[in-house]
Amino acid sequence: MLNFSGVTYMNSTGIALIVGLLAQARKQKRRLVTFGLSDHYREIFEITRLSDFMTLYASEQAALAGE
Amino acid sequence: MLEINKIKLDSPALRALRGAGVALALPLTNQGELVALVNIGPRNSEQEFSSDDRELLRKLAAHAAPAVRIALLLEAQRRETEERERIQQELQVAQLVQKTLLPSEIPDVPGYNLAWHYQPARAVGGDFYDFIALRDGKVALVIADVTDKGVPAALVMATTRATLRAACRDSVSPGEILGRANEYLCPDIPPKMFVTCFMAVLDTLSHTMVYANAGHDVPYMLRASDGQIGELRARGMPLGLFAGMPYEEKQLTMAEGDRILFYTDGLVEAHNRSRDMLGFGEVQNLIRAHGAGSGLIERLLAAQAEFTGPGWEQEDDTTLIVLERVAPQVIHEDRAMKADDWSRLAAFETTSEPGNEREVMRQVAGVIGELLPAKQLERLKTAVAEATMNAIEHGNNNRPELMVGVEVARSASQIAVRISDHGGGPAVPEPAVPDLDAKLAGLQSPRGWGSSSSRNWSMR
Numbered sequence: 001m002l003n004f005s006g007v008t009y010m011n012s013t014g015i016a017l018i019v020g021l022l023a024q025a026r027k028q029k030r031r032l033v034t035f036g037l038s039d040h041y042r043e044i045f046e047i048t049r050l051s052d053f054m055t056l057y058a059s060e061q062a063a064l065a066g067e
Numbered sequence: 068m069l070e071i072n073k074i075k076l077d078s079p080a081l082r083a084l085r086g087a088g089v090a091l092a093l094p095l096t097n098q099g100e101l102v103a104l105v106n107i108g109p110r111n112s113e114q115e116f117s118s119d120d121r122e123l124l125r126k127l128a129a130h131a132a133p134a135v136r137i138a139l140l141l142e143a144q145r146r147e148t149e150e151r152e153r154i155q156q157e158l159q160v161a162q163l164v165q166k167t168l169l170p171s172e173i174p175d176v177p178g179y180n181l182a183w184h185y186q187p188a189r190a191v192g193g194d195f196y197d198f199i200a201l202r203d204g205k206v207a208l209v210i211a212d213v214t215d216k217g218v219p220a221a222l223v224m225a226t227t228r229a230t231l232r233a234a235c236r237d238s239v240s241p242g243e244i245l246g247r248a249n250e251y252l253c254p255d256i257p258p259k260m261f262v263t264c265f266m267a268v269l270d271t272l273s274h275t276m277v278y279a280n281a282g283h284d285v286p287y288m289l290r291a292s293d294g295q296i297g298e299l300r301a302r303g304m305p306l307g308l309f310a311g312m313p314y315e316e317k318q319l320t321m322a323e324g325d326r327i328l329f330y331t332d333g334l335v336e337a338h339n340r341s342r343d344m345l346g347f348g349e350v351q352n353l354i355r356a357h358g359a360g361s362g363l364i365e366r367l368l369a370a371q372a373e374f375t376g377p378g379w380e381q382e383d384d385t386t387l388i389v390l391e392r393v394a395p396q397v398i399h400e401d402r403a404m405k406a407d408d409w410s411r412l413a414a415f416e417t418t419s420e421p422g423n424e425r426e427v428m429r430q431v432a433g434v435i436g437e438l439l440p441a442k443q444l445e446r447l448k449t450a451v452a453e454a455t456m457n458a459i460e461h462g463n464n465n466r467p468e469l470m471v472g473v474e475v476a477r478s479a480s481q482i483a484v485r486i487s488d489h490g491g492g493p494a495v496p497e498p499a500v501p502d503l504d505a506k507l508a509g510l511q512s513p514r515g516w517g518s519s520s521s522r523n524w525s526m527r
Contacts, residue, residue, distance in 0.1 A: 009425060009428075009452070011424065011449075011452050011453060011456060012453055012456065013456075019503070019506050019507065022507060023506070023507045023508075026507060039442070039445075040442070040445035040446070040449070044449065048503065049503045050503070052503070053503070053507065
């Protein structure tokens with residue numbers, strides 16, 4: 001579970017890091033979920049299609065409940 | 068006419084003739100020279116040769132001698148022609164080989180124009196030039212002249228070129244490179260031969276040039292600011308003479324419009340009919356008179372041709388290189404931007420240190436503030452950060468001392484942010500849409516999101 005609350009800046013290097021993490025999780029057949037993304041970065045996750053591979057929850061409770 | 072059996076002598080030649088059963092040896096002479104020897108065996112009737120026989124043979128010899136001589140001369144001439152053709156063909160192949168040793172394509176020197184001319188006096192020459200890409204977006208320019216011309220010079224030229232290239236492998240210092248090349252060349256170059264060589268290492272990002280000179284003709288630099296000519300002087304002996312020579316290094320900075328002429332003595336030492344030389348002063352005058360603009364090489368060659376007059380046989384190899392710093396090109400200027408009436412809101416610079424993109428982003432956001440709705444501003448901030456990162460990483464090759472320029476402008480309906488860098492490094496390919504599936508499967512690098520996402524944002 002990745003906590004993005006409080007993240008106000010992320011660039012393409014950060015996206016690459018998450019892609020790498022996602023590839024590793026998939027190899028180990030583990031799920032990756034996030035919460036706390038700002039609207040702007042949620043949009044970026046959608047455009048880069050990261051949201052197709054990980055569920056973006058609004059809060060930690062929602063993410064835990066989603067399990 | 069010799070009767071072999073009557074000669075009272077013993078020699079290997081006579082023994083051989085007797086062994087072969089030769090009775091008579093008939094020399095064919097022409098103009099006092101022995102052309103051939105006709106060996107005749109005994110008569111079939113086993114009788115001696117009669118005086119009539121001998122008379123007949125004597126007459127035959129007198130007629131045959133000139134004919135055989137002419138045939139032999141023709142044969143010798145044919146062989147000589149064949150030999151000459153073979154040498155000619157070998158020279159042509161040598162010329163082709165030498166051509167492959169000289170750069171045929173304009174190297175990528177961002178921000179600079181490079182033009183050159185190379186004309187050996189014979190099929191192959193001792194002049195050469197070279198452009199070598201070094202580390203950190205630096206490029207080495209080499210111009211050199213081997214003593215003598217033709218094949219001997221061409222052989223030394225090939226050695227020198229290879230040696231210089233090898234010496235460039237782990238250095239960007241022209242003085243060090245020339246010093247190292249000299250060490251290698253000294254034992255390999257025949258005595259009384261040497262190589263004059265000028266080497267300049269240009270940093271296309273900072274526009275500084277470091278140069279060293281091994282006894283070569285001093286290049287001239289025409290300054291765009293005042294139209295004055297400077298000489299690129301640095302101390303150093305020609306290559307291949309003495310080991311352990313030091314090569315002084317000098318440095319200059321090239322401003323926009325500055326140009327440098329590198330040349331070999333084939334240009335300045337061209338003679339006219341009264342044996343005067345074209346001369347260094349005249350070459351300087353020609354550069355000054357030509358001023359800015361392309362075509363300096365053509366102008367110098369035309370002046371040389373005019374000076375020497377028609378029917379001039381080129382005395383020495385001639386090589387010319389002109390390097391000019393040009394104004395940077397704005398590659399993608401939006402048509403809409405040109406049409407509108409723009410005013411500049413801010414312009415500033417930052418060094419190329421990782422993380423500086425955040426500072427640029429913050430400052431641009433501060434300048435634009437309320438001009439954009441919050442959501443659009445967020446998108447612009449991401450685009451600005453990505454473009455700045457690309458400028459730092461690719462444009463300036465991560466060299467912290469190089470600056471990234473930022474300009475913010477607005478018109479009645481648009482806002483523009485221009486990020487500029489020094490344009491070094493390999494060309495950034497057109498952004499492809501990154502394929503997340505391929506990245507997750509490990510088929511593509513996880514990186515490579517920047518230009519695609521900036522493009523996405525700037526197009527919205």
